[in-house]
Amino acid sequence: xxHDDVIARQAVESDLRIARVEAFRLRLxxxxxxxxxxxxxxTGEYVLLRLTLDNGLQGLAETICRPEQSGEDATSIAYEITxxxxxxxxxxxxxxxxxxxxxxxxxxxxxxxxxLVDIALWDLRGKILGQPVWRLLGGVSKPVPLTWxxxxxxxxxxxxxxxxxxxxxGYRGLKLKTWRxxxxxxxxxxxxxxAVGDDVTIYIDANGTYTETEARTVFxxxxxxxxxxxxxxxxxxxxxxxxxxxVALPVALLGDQCCESLAAVNMHLSMxxxxxxxxxxxxxxxxxxxxxxxxxxxAGVPALLGTDSESRLAAMxxxxxxxxxxxxxxxxxxxxxxxxxxxxxxxxxxxxxxxxLTPNDAPGFGAQIDEKKLEAYAF
Numbered sequence: 001x002x003h004d005d006v007i008a009r010q011a012v013e014s015d016l017r018i019a020r021v022e023a024f025r026l027r028l029x030x031x032x033x034x035x036x037x038x039x040x041x042x043t044g045e046y047v048l049l050r051l052t053l054d055n056g057l058q059g060l061a062e063t064i065c066r067p068e069q070s071g072e073d074a075t076s077i078a079y080e081i082t083x084x085x086x087x088x089x090x091x092x093x094x095x096x097x098x099x100x101x102x103x104x105x106x107x108x109x110x111x112x113x114x115x116l117v118d119i120a121l122w123d124l125r126g127k128i129l130g131q132p133v134w135r136l137l138g139g140v141s142k143p144v145p146l147t148w149x150x151x152x153x154x155x156x157x158x159x160x161x162x163x164x165x166x167x168x169x170g171y172r173g174l175k176l177k178t179w180r181x182x183x184x185x186x187x188x189x190x191x192x193x194x195a196v197g198d199d200v201t202i203y204i205d206a207n208g209t210y211t212e213t214e215a216r217t218v219f220x221x222x223x224x225x226x227x228x229x230x231x232x233x234x235x236x237x238x239x240x241x242x243x244x245x246x247v248a249l250p251v252a253l254l255g256d257q258c259c260e261s262l263a264a265v266n267m268h269l270s271m272x273x274x275x276x277x278x279x280x281x282x283x284x285x286x287x288x289x290x291x292x293x294x295x296x297x298x299a300g301v302p303a304l305l306g307t308d309s310e311s312r313l314a315a316m317x318x319x320x321x322x323x324x325x326x327x328x329x330x331x332x333x334x335x336x337x338x339x340x341x342x343x344x345x346x347x348x349x350x351x352x353x354x355x356x357l358t359p360n361d362a363p364g365f366g367a368q369i370d371e372k373k374l375e376a377y378a379f
Contacts, residue, residue, distance in 0.1 A: 014095045016128065020052040021086035023078035026062075026377045028311060029342035035151050037179060037207040038068045044309060045074040048345065049081060049116040050369070051124060053094060059124030060367055061116040061317065063282050064309040064337075070282075072112055074379075080113040089117065094124045101287065111260075111283050118285030119317050126364035132320065134359050137290075139324025143356035145332040147173030147201065148339070149307060155180075155188040163195040169339065170355030173201040173332030175231070181214050186221050193225040201332055203229035203254065210234050212245060220250050228331075229254035229276050229302075242273040252276045256306060260284075265292050269299045278306035278334075281318060289321065297327040307334035311344035316365040319357050345373040 026046040033042045044064055051059040065074040084107045092100050100121065104114050126133045134141060148171035152158040158176060165171050176192060178185040185204070193202060204227055210218070215233040222230065231254040236242040246253040252275030259265045259274065260283050268274045277296050279289050296303035305322055308314060318335045322328050335357065338344070347368040351358040360366045 013093050014128070016057075016094055017054050018051055018089050018092050018094055019054040020050075021081065021089050022050045022052070023081040024048040024050070024374060024378050025074040025078050026345065026374075027074075027379050028344055028377055030340055031342045032340075034340055035153050036066075036069070037177075037209065039066075041066075044341075046311065047074050047077045047081070047112075047116065048313070048369075048374070049120050051089065051094070051117075051120045053124065053128075057124060057127045058369075059094070059120035059122075059127065059364070060313060060369065061119035061123065062311060062314040063112050063116055065112075066309075070112065077110075077113050077116075080107075080110045081116065084110065085113055085117060094121060095128065097121050097125065097287070115282055115285035118287050119281060122286045122317070123364040123367070130363050132359060132361055132363060133317075133365055134320040134324045137320075137324035139320075141359050141361065142323055143353070143358045144319050144322045144335075145172035145356050146336050147171065147175055147332040147334045148336050149175045149177070149205075149334060150192075151177060153179070155184055155191065158188050159191040159195055162192045165339075166196045166200060166355075170353075171200075171332075171336070172355050173203075173334075175334065176202065176204050178204045178206045179209050181210055181218075183218060183221075185218060186225075189222055189225050189227065198226065202227050203231065205231040205254075205256070206233045208232045208235035208257070212236075212241065215245060216248055220248075223250040227251050231278065232256050232258070239268065239271055239273050242268075243271055246273050246275055252302065254278055254304075256280070259292075262288050262291050262295065265295060269295065269301060274301070276302040276304070279303055280306045280308055281314075281321070282308040286317065286321065290325075293325050293327060302331060303328060304331040305333040305335060307337055309337040310335060311341055312338045312346035312350050313344060313367045313369075315350075315357065316346075316348075316359065316367045319359045320365055323359050343373065343377075345370050345377060 148165040150158045254276040255274035256278040347370040
């Protein structure tokens, strides 16, 4: 190799290398049964990615796996990591972050697996440089307000759950599931608003269950209860129909499933088919999520961090992201699912107080693994 090439290589590369890539399948217990649109669960499948450097530093990332929602389970994602991505990661310079992400493009699809790699690389970057990620991004450590998602199926159950979590855990935001396709949903929203008062952020999520006719009939009335957003009201046949609905609704349409990539968000913002965007790291990782937040800020459209059913370990990455991006400040983040889990494999300081979570000053995301629990919940 020519002398000039050696000098150039030394200028851009660190002396560190990724030595080991491990994907653990976990089955974590919930405190109780949780009802989603398509299923009920008392446990959840997760994949934990651990990237270990030749000097022993570890980068961690975790994702939920629900095939009913994403088409992927823990076995398939772990297989993608170990079979497809690991050969491209071993021996790589962990600080050559964008080069690694570009290399992963050789493998098509695998969004959750690639997102895990991206998040773990950010954790490594902080640990290598000895700084928390929020500081690397120019942010400050501050309490981040959280949103609780009430998953109950009955009107009375959702009202009681929302009231309880506001009063006992201090949640500043509430997202309510509107799956009844009728004015029963309005009764539920009205009951929650009366129960929690006017200083709590409330928005609703229909998970695409409403027909367009039902949405036009029922959802205009949610403005009476100071609702901020309506997430995925319908399963639209095409974006043009979504544009028409976004114009018709008195409350901003919050894009979730339709905003699964930077390109998709750009399209919907350009068409004005959404009035707000839910950012989920499970599908866009950390790096692309930063781009989406900037794109929304440039368009003057609210963005918020949506839930990935995260444990405490995965919650840390989201809180660092939220603490560092001022444009996300108006809205609580949906990082809440750790409070529905009975246990996880997280080790470290977890500063949850009165409905807020504060990132600490530890390098990276400040998360470590409890090895005994990792062994207990791995399958």
